[in-house]
Amino acid sequence: MSQQNQKTIFISALEHSAEMHCANLIRAVEVKLSANNPVWPGQNHIPSESLQSAIQWAGFGGEQMQQLGCGLLDNTVKRAAMIYNVLGQLGYYRKLIKQANIYFEQNQVDLVIVCDSPAFNFHIAKAAKKHGIPVLFYVAPQLWAWAPWRIYKLRRCCDKLACILPFEKDWFCGRGIDAEYVCNPLFDEMDINLAQNFKSYTNYDPTSPTIALLAGSRDAEIHSLWPAMLDIAAAIKQKHPDTVFTACTPDDEKRDMLKHIADEYAENTIPIDYEVNKLIDVAKRSDLALVASGSATLQVAAAGCPMVVMYQSNRWMWHLVGRWLIRTRFLSLVNILAGRELVPEFMPYFTDLEPIIKDAESLLCNPSKLTQTSQSLIELVRPLTERRACDVVAEMVLKRLSE
Secondary structure (H helix, E strand, O other): OOOOOOEEEEEEEOOHHHHHHHHHHHHHHHHHHHHHOOOOOOOOOOOHHHHHHOEEEEEEEOHHHHHOOOEEEEEOHHHOOOHHHHHHHHHHHHHHHHHHHHHHHHOOOOEEEEEOOHHHHHHHHHHHHHOOOOEEEEOOOOOOOEOHHHHHHHHHHOOEEEEOOOOHHHHHHOOOOOEEEOOOHHHOOOOOOHHHHOOOOOOOOOOOOEEEEEOOOOHHHHHHHHHHHHHHHHHHHHHOOOOEEEEEEOOHHHHHHHHHHHHHOOOOOOOOEEEEOOHHHHHHOOOEEEEEOOOHHHHHHHOOOOEEEEOOOOHHHHHHHHHHHEOOOOOOHHHHHHOOOOOOEEOOOOOOOHHHHHHHHHHHOOHHHHHHHHHHHHHHHHHHOOOOHHHHHHHHHHHHHHO
């Protein structure tokens, strides 16, 4: 294919989940190119064996994107960090922004796609707009939850916004942003039968429940939440000696981390099974889950599994800054979508675990409540799974390139 017909897309993902979304998007765009070319004015029909050269992909991401032909300026997924670790990596992020600026200066870029991580990707979007490049935000920044004044910044550097929660489109459109609801990319690769995932608890035995322990995917989450989950599990085990606990991690490295902490933790005496990359399966066969706040709560909800959501934070930072920035009544995605406390949430919980244990015990001893919660969770996530988000965003990308 001639360079004249080739389009260049710069795509930016910092963390594993964002990279997964971007890899699925790249794949979806290529599939649509294959089915619908020519897709933009002046492009001749492309033989199928040459299709992948129709778009040149470059940017920040990880190995999944690289394997699909995206030229990485830097493997940012390996450096993914919690928000309170970012200060220690400011130099690294400045270097990335400089790399992006140089790339925009030296290359004809037709579109920039930034996925999640708004604290960083706002800078990439700003750099793109400085060079006259249109910007698509894939995963709307949660301005409705905290620091809503950033809407002015978003309005200046965003040409199109892909929202992944149903209520977001109206919120952003009402503030002058060209937004579209695309469903949730979390479910793009999952074959989910919501009706089959409903738990009736007909044969449930409160004396021997199965409980999923989901401490998150980031090192900082695990170190702050996993010991607390072990304590909660030990308290439940005292009252329900036949309880079965299963921990699920995204990869072998995180599984080994959980095992090491559990083995070294003096208070831990309970047996725990470990599963890797099987969150939905583990949640489907569990009666209750203890979950770190985040996207995992939506997966647990899709499995029809009642849950208790928890998260840790620095006490001083929360009272001095965090609590004043939050604009929502609830902090967990499940309760935000429900508009009520559908599941107990403890965000942040600091050091007192007794209220968490009490709520978990209350659910375990109430099959009727568990059944009602399972049904409500299934209905809650149904609108998120109606389409594959990557397919919808791929159509947005190709439309932009054809303009």
